[in-house]
Amino acid sequence: MAHDQLPDPPVVDDLPAADDPDLAVAADHVVVTRSGQHLLRDLTWRVELDERWVVLGPNGAGKTTLINLAAGRTHPTSGTMHVLGERIGRTDLHELRTRVGLSTAALAETIPADEIVRNVVVTAAWSVMGRWKEDYDPGDLARAEALMAQFGVGHLAERLYGTLSEGERKRVQISRALMTDPELLLLDEPAAGLDLGGREDLVGRLARVAADPDSPALVLVTHHVEEIPPNFTHAMLLRQGGVVAAGLLDEVITGDNLSATFGVPLKVSYEDGRFSARAS
Numbered sequence: 043m044a045h046d047q048l049p050d051p052p053v054v055d056d057l058p059a060a061d062d063p064d065l066a067v068a069a070d071h072v073v074v075t076r077s078g079q080h081l082l083r084d085l086t087w088r089v090e091l092d093e094r095w096v097v098l099g100p101n102g103a104g105k106t107t108l109i110n111l112a113a114g115r116t117h118p119t120s121g122t123m124h125v126l127g128e129r130i131g132r133t134d135l136h137e138l139r140t141r142v143g144l145s146t147a148a149l150a151e152t153i154p155a156d157e158i159v160r161n162v163v164v165t166a167a168w169s170v171m172g173r174w175k176e177d178y179d180p181g182d183l184a185r186a187e188a189l190m191a192q193f194g195v196g197h198l199a200e201r202l203y204g205t206l207s208e209g210e211r212k213r214v215q216i217s218r219a220l221m222t223d224p225e226l227l228l229l230d231e232p233a234a235g236l237d238l239g240g241r242e243d244l245v246g247r248l249a250r251v252a253a254d255p256d257s258p259a260l261v262l263v264t265h266h267v268e269e270i271p272p273n274f275t276h277a278m279l280l281r282q283g284g285v286v287a288a289g290l291l292d293e294v295i296t297g298d299n300l301s302a303t304f305g306v307p308l309k310v311s312y313e314d315g316r317f318s319a320r321a322s
């Protein structure tokens with residue numbers, strides 16, 4: 043496909059109503075325009091509460107814009123966006139944000155290097171960054187300890203965040219994102235910058251989160267099919283702000299779809315729950 047040729051959005055029909063209580067995200071013909079540029083165009087999407095989505099696409103495809111929309115941090119220019127039954131633009135975003143766990147590079151940059159790890163995690167309970175209370179609620183502290191243990195950073199609870207490795211920081215960021223027991227968890231490139239061991243460790247932990255029926259709805263952004271954890275169920279491919287394909291993971295992650303998304307001929311392999319891709 044030529045670089046300037048954009049795919050027609052896939053036809054989506056028989057969608058559940060946007061205010062269906064089983065939906066985490068409902069986007070209808072969403073367009074996001076900034077400085078005259080379409081960051082997203084005509085995006086229609088449903089994420090159910092028990093689904094685990096991966097969003098793939100090249101640099102500049104609109105993935106972070108989509109995550110910010112789903113987190114209630116960006117408004118659509120046109121179309122409608124519902125998150126957990128609330129319409130963006132017509133709801134109290136502060137309240138909605140406590141129901142959505144978010145881990146992005148931009149948020150990570152706001153974590154003070156001189157904060158201890160336990161505080162980085164537990165302060166999410168009050169939607170603040172940095173320590174602000176001497177006495178924490180024992181229930182919040184217990185939850186923070188459990189999450190740090192789940193993500194393999196329990197032994198680092200007393201360490202300064204700035205002294206952690208990139209892989210350890212990523213796992214602290216996800217623990218923090220889960221602190222409020224969100225109904226929707228949004229992870230923007232959680233494996234970026236990790237070495238192979240760190241990536242595999244994180245993929246394994248996210249696979250276990252995905253397999254747990256008590257986990258929130260999940261949306262994970264990545265550039266690489268190798269980073270799709272087992273037990274994820276759905277995928278959306280974005281290119282230049284448009285949807286190339288969306289639906290069940292194994293129907294969407296194909297050589298043809300990835301070639302159209304990334305603009306180079308690619309072939310895909312699948313083994314033991316994991317995908318890999320290379321030039322064909």
Ligand SMILES: Nc1ncnc2c1ncn2[C@@H]1O[C@H](COP(=O)(O)OP(=O)(O)OP(=O)(O)O)[C@@H](O)[C@H]1O
Pocket residue numbers: 076077079080081099100101102103104105106107108
């Ligand atoms: N405020 C803005 N004004 C103009 N253009 C913007 C603005 N914010 C983002 N963009 C552009 O919109 C496009 C989509 O950006 P976005 O960050 O959503 O892409 P992405 O898929 O997350 O990219 P990457 O994989 O590189 O992180 C990019 O070309 C970006 O430069």
